[in-house]
Amino acid sequence: MAETAAPRRRRQGSRRDPSIDADVLAAARRLLIERGYANTTIDLIAATANVSRPAVYRRWRSKAHLVHEALFPDLGQDPPEDDFVAEITRLCRGALAMYADPAVAESIPGLLNDLRADRGMRRMLSDRLEATARSQLGDRLTAAVDAGVARPDISADTVMDVIAGGAWYAVCVRRVKDVDAAAAELCALVLNGVLISSSA
Incomplete structure (x- = not known):
């Protein structure tokens, strides 16, 4: 009688090891500062983090995806402010500080170029981070409009564009030092462009 094969254990699925994620993201940030975006490859990141190339690709589908998470892990440590003026203040300071980060400054041109070539990736990464920030700002702006404090003809998207664009130009083009x-x-x-009164 043939020997019955022992039942194979079902794999529970690959569980992400948080320490590997952290090591890879830290290696990416360090290499971006030292070598720039173009010279920071997946192979180099994997070697620096002492992990395999497949381990990186199991977590991030592309270099742009990995770099985006390394540079912009979340919306920042400071929670959104309930008050509209306080929230605008927080966003302006956060945007300037973000672009002043050496890893961000070295990566933005190359990252934007890669994202421009991949519309799906661009949308996914935008939804991951920026869409939440815009939605939160929209809530604050709606409340300010309802309270008669803010102009109803200015959208949250335009406000966010002005903040992000102004911060990027100041740091990455003008190279301001006093953030x-x-x-x-x-x-x-x-x-002063959004509020109805001069209370700003």
């Missing part, structure tokens, strides 16, 4: 002063000026500009 606090630049954030204060940007905040004043945005609030």
Whole structure:
């Protein structure tokens, strides 16, 4: 009688090891600062983090995806403010600080180029981070409009575009060093354009 084969154990699925994620993201940030976006490859990131190339691709489908998470892990440590003016202030300071990060400054041109070539990836990464921030700002702006404080003809998307664009240009093009002063000026500009009164 043939020997019955022992039942094979069902794999529970590959569980992501948080330490591998952290090591890979840290290696990516370090290499982006040291070598720039173009010279930071998946192979180099994997070797620096002491993990296999497949282990990286099981977690991130492309270099752009990995770099995006390494540079923008979340919306920041500071939670959204309930008050509209306080939220605009937080966003302006956060945007300037984000673009002043050396890894971000080295990566933005190459990352944007890669994302432009992949519409699906661009949408996915935008939804992962930016869509939430815009939605939160939209809620604050709607409340400010309802309270008669903010103009109803200015959208949250336009406000966010002004903040992100102004912060990027100030840091990456003009190379401003005084981030606090630049954030204060940007905040004043945005609030004076959105608020009905001069209470900003």
